[in-house]
Amino acid sequence: MTTLFHYLIFPGLLFALVVGMIASWIERKVTARVQWRVGPPMLQPLYDVMKLFIKENIVPEHAHYLTFAAAPLISFVSAGLAATIIGMSIFFPSSGFQGDLIVVAYLLVIPALSLILGAAASANPLASLGASREMKMVLSYELIFWIALIVAWIKTGGLLNLSLFAVNGAVGASVSGAIAFALMLITMQAKLGRVPFDAAEAETEISGGTYIEYSGPLLGFFKMSQYIMLVAVPALVSIIFLGGASIGKYVILLVLIILAENTNPRLKITQCLRLFWFFLLPVGLIAIILATLGY
Template structure:
């Protein structure tokens, strides 16, 4: 049991690092293809070793700490940001028998732990003693807190339909009907809010190069900078997995296609969400900070409230209630 307690997180870390390596290359290739560019094509055949070269470059770069920075907090901030991103992966079920932790309040655990990353981002910006880093950190805190509210409220309809916060039970409840149909408004609100939570385009205001140089991590170099980047891509993995579980039926197959293994179904839906994230980055421009806040508070929050109201009504309709 002790050996499995140690081996499990190591296996999960290996899977995540492999995903991050492939996702970075895939993102650059997809964006290059969509924008009529080649993308990486110099390091290795067709540029497949570009991510490996980037990692080696970051590991070999000099580790610089600003003279007037808070040295201890500056060093710990990337770790504080990364640990919650990795910890939330434990509760995501990939099949009915493939998961690392099955707890009764898995969804609540994910939401609570993932919010801790904001502390690491804020600490990194403040500890750098740089006004651009601090502005980026404050933007990130305001953005994550603002969009955390519609994100959480968007999943209340799912919880009401299932009557449980357990992620495995949520997937099992979608055996006949995926929640993306009855909870379509919740899915749209959740997906848009997740883009803001991930600092992905068009909500990448905390890292706006044209305004803040690089945002909260502007003073970070080498391996510490890589930790912040790793955190963002780990959250892409986590959020795509959670979206698949909550709205796309997890490992449940399409009707009449049970011959495909459940893990393949999960991987296909997961890959579709990841591709959508990259597609949006290649397509949409960055919005202004006032537009960001107005969208969160004046559009997504009312829609999330309306979805809760509609979910309560649908729950009382007999012919719809039979699917839950």
């Protein structure tokens, strides 16, 4: 019963969802103030989800129903499970298991893959274009994400247990660790689908792209996945590169996300590919070499 409470309530699914909603509200409020708007009330993210869950699900006539409907659920479950494992490693370190870092890394890519499948299954041309863009984004930033993890793995002597990273000290304090941390910050923005890496959604270009055909509870599950990811990804970065997670470290990373979102234009998908493959990839390989040499 206690285990079920930890996974569903604290520090699991419900806790991550609530914190994610608060973080989303802060993000929207700051963005509004930057644009000289008042911004939403604090409970607006909750209102958004509640509104979606009382609306009707509308499935496109030619969509593959099973894939279209399953994608948001898979996204929500995988994001929630990743956040739960991360939360357990923070609040209950003894509950961790060897290799939980690898499990979390795999779980965090599933929401993006689910979004691709769901958009492709909708039989909408704009959604398919968004799915194509999202696929290219995943192929570009995931490699950099894993390179940053490899640097951390080398610097910690082969650690794969999240709860032990805080004991081992901040990986970002070394030269190679600092480079990997910088790479991870850029990758974090892409994983969260925030500007400048939001080409797959791009409301002004393709009307929401991957989300264009979703409505009602199915869109609600995608929304909740986004809230949870806004907690899980920065928390993971904090644990690995900043010597453990804390409220202060999370707030700093959230501020960096908001600053990047409000000070950058949207990149074209070709620009994203060039950035990750032709600039960040060589930098990441240099970081691996430096880590191997002990720097």
